[in-house]
Amino acid sequence: MARSIVNEVAKQELNQLQAVLWDMDGTIVDTEPYWFAAEYAVVAEHGDSWNDELAKSLVGFDLLDSGRVMIEHGGVRLTPHEIVELLLDSVVANVKREVPWRPGARELLADVRAAAFPTALVTMSWRRFAMEVVDALPKGAFDVSVVGDDVERGKPHPEPYLLAAERLGVDITKCVAIEDSPTGVASALAAGAFVLAVPHHVDVPMRLDVNGRMIRRETLAGITAAELASFVS
Structure with missing residues (x-):
């Protein structure tokens, strides 16, 4: 019985969400x-x-x-x-x-931070623009940021998400990326992350999800950190 409990705890630890990786344009802000x-x-x-x-x-x-x-x-x-x-x-x-916030984005970000999950901003916008949005959020919203002028190969290449996981010191396969576009979804999936797709201006076809690692939602409103964690477990 004791061995069974230990094995179950180890299994839960292996399946635990390690970080939440956020796209910006179209996901956090409707820019x-x-x-x-x-x-x-x-x-x-x-x-x-x-x-x-x-x-x-x-x-x-x-x-x-x-x-x-x-x-x-x-x-x-x-x-x-x-x-x-x-x-x-x-x-x-x-x-x-004016910063045009997307519904539910700031609330979910706050819930993720309250749950003590590490966070990264992963955007193809360059730093001088991305920091305008970051500065409009509560201090410490993101532990690290990866912006377009940080990488040699942008989305849909996996480099941005792999770099974010490296900077956080986490396993990308235990992370959830939040994206709104096919390009961003392809990048995150190629890196090995789970993906919460919230399409906005452009549809995200389910055919991109060849390994069963993408979940689609119509909005971030009402989504919680616990729900993100359940995607990984």
Whole structure:
């Protein structure tokens, strides 16, 4: 009987949630409309044409990769880095005026922190924008952050999530990533995390979940840290 109890405790420890990894744009904040408007403005001034389909195709992508798409498909006559700086100027200015929080995001983040789970921000936005959002949250909301200018290969490559787990010192396969886009979901799944997908501007098809590690919800409102922990156990 004693051995059975020990084995059960060991099993529970092995299956315990180690960290929660958060995407930002579209997950914590509804900034995608800011990005769409910025893209249209850059193309209008420096390129040829743009459309909503192209804009939505960039959701969750590495910003320099987005700049390359805008050059190829929008005819923008700037370098990818110049495009990113213009996009950031616009989006940062909008966030300084108003931070558009997603329903339930701050409440879930607070519950996760109260439950003492480590947290990481994993976003393809660059640091000068990401910190505007972080600074609007309670101090200590994230233990570490991984931003677009930290990595060589952005989402959908697994590098951002693997780096976040490394910085936290946790096992990525015992983490839950919270994402809103197919690009971000693909990155987290490729890294080995469990994923809570909360689609917003772009659908997240279930076919991405080839290993049964993704759960979809319509909103973060009402979700608790205990529910996130149950995904892993």
